[in-house]
Amino acid sequence: MADELSCKEFVELVTAYLELALDELLAQRVAQHLRECEGCAAYLEQIRQTIALLGTLADSSTAPDSKAALLALFRSHVSE
Amino acid sequence: MAAKDARVAAGEAAILPDEDAALLAALRRGEESAFVSLIERYHAPLLRLAQIFVGSQAVAEDVVQETWLGVLQGLGRFEGRSSLKTWIFRILTNRAKTRGQREGRSIPFSALATPGDEAFEPAVEPERFLPADDPHWPHHWASLPQRWDELPEARLLAKETRAVIQQAVEQLTPSQREVITLRDIEGWTAPEVCEALEVSESNQRVLLHRARSKVRRVLEQYLAVAEDRDDGR
Numbered sequence: 088m089a090d091e092l093s094c095k096e097f098v099e100l101v102t103a104y105l106e107l108a109l110d111e112l113l114a115q116r117v118a119q120h121l122r123e124c125e126g127c128a129a130y131l132e133q134i135r136q137t138i139a140l141l142g143t144l145a146d147s148s149t150a151p152d153s154k155a156a157l158l159a160l161f162r163s164h165v166s167e
Numbered sequence: 168m169a170a171k172d173a174r175v176a177a178g179e180a181a182i183l184p185d186e187d188a189a190l191l192a193a194l195r196r197g198e199e200s201a202f203v204s205l206i207e208r209y210h211a212p213l214l215r216l217a218q219i220f221v222g223s224q225a226v227a228e229d230v231v232q233e234t235w236l237g238v239l240q241g242l243g244r245f246e247g248r249s250s251l252k253t254w255i256f257r258i259l260t261n262r263a264k265t266r267g268q269r270e271g272r273s274i275p276f277s278a279l280a281t282p283g284d285e286a287f288e289p290a291v292e293p294e295r296f297l298p299a300d301d302p303h304w305p306h307h308w309a310s311l312p313q314r315w316d317e318l319p320e321a322r323l324l325a326k327e328t329r330a331v332i333q334q335a336v337e338q339l340t341p342s343q344r345e346v347i348t349l350r351d352i353e354g355w356t357a358p359e360v361c362e363a364l365e366v367s368e369s370n371q372r373v374l375l376h377r378a379r380s381k382v383r384r385v386l387e388q389y390l391a392v393a394e395d396r397d398d399g400r
Contacts, residue, residue: 093296093305093306093307094296094307094308095289095291095293095296095306095307096306098289098290098291098380099289099290099376101290101376102372102375102376102379102380103372103376106357106372106375108368108372124307124308126308126311126312127308129311129312129313130291130312132314132315133312133313133383133386134379136315136316136323137332137379137382137383137386138351138379140323140324140328140329140332140386141332141336141347141351141352142351142354143324144329144332144333144336145212145352145353145354146211148211149206149207149210149211153210153228153232154203154210156232157202157206157210157232157235158199158202158203160232160235160236160239161199161239162199164236164239164240165197
């Protein structure tokens with residue numbers, strides 16, 4: 088019983104598990120728990136989806152105004 | 168080959184990636200296209216981070232402008248001890264700090280936030296689990312989390328869902344926001360975030376954990392409500 092992980096513990100370890108920051112023994116217990124627990128497998132999937140969805144928020148466009156201003160800055164700097 | 172020569176000529180540490188070295192050499196030669204690629208890569212993320220630091224959009228734009236000026240002025244002195252990206256973001260955090268001090272505003276920096284100071288916030292509401300004295304499954308799920316991979320993709324990717332996530336991020340503490348923005352929105356690696364924000368690996372991880380857990384929770388509530396609404400039709 089002592090080495091059996093609870094779901095309540097799992098949800099606090101999920102980030103360290105994904106970051107490969109757990110020691111080997113604990114990582115094995117987490118993996119074991121995931122194989123046996125449908126709820127925690129679904130939870131992990133939710134976290135993965137959350138991360139993927141956060142990635143869709145990135146907007147790397149630069150407003151044309153600021154781009155023009157920055158280029159002017161660059162030119163004046165180069166010509167100095 | 169040329170990039171390598173330039174790097175050796177400039178006396179840079181050999182750790183600088185070739186791509187950075189080539190870009191740096193081009194910038195030092197005054198090539199506009201090199202600066203354009205730098206802007207396209209980093210301007211938007213710089214602005215996003217600056218906004219967390221200083222709060223207002225206008226001040227953030229100022230700080231980013233000052234950052235680019237600092238980059239141009241520092242090009243000659245840059246020694247390549249860190250990546251170009253980390254160096255640029257360091258300039259931003261320094262400018263933002265100076266700006267905050269000048270305006271008598273204290274700026275929330277992850278480096279100053281020790282997650283242990285905050286009260287422990289469980290990743291999931293405790294009532295989602297069976298009590299400790301449950302005879303069969305203590306601390307196991309009382310009701311299983313929903314399988315999101317069974318939801319229609321269109322719902323997950325809907326504009327409304329993304330707005331909910333955006334809002335959830337805005338509700339986080341500033342240091343949690345800094346970390347989740349760089350890690351999950353911008354896609355940085357953990358070491359990059361630690362270096363740019365000057366946080367330890369474990370603090371970075373705790374902040375990321377709390378941030379992701381909260382965003383998941385908000386998303387779960389939203390998706391459950393959306394499901395009910397559909398069922399009721």
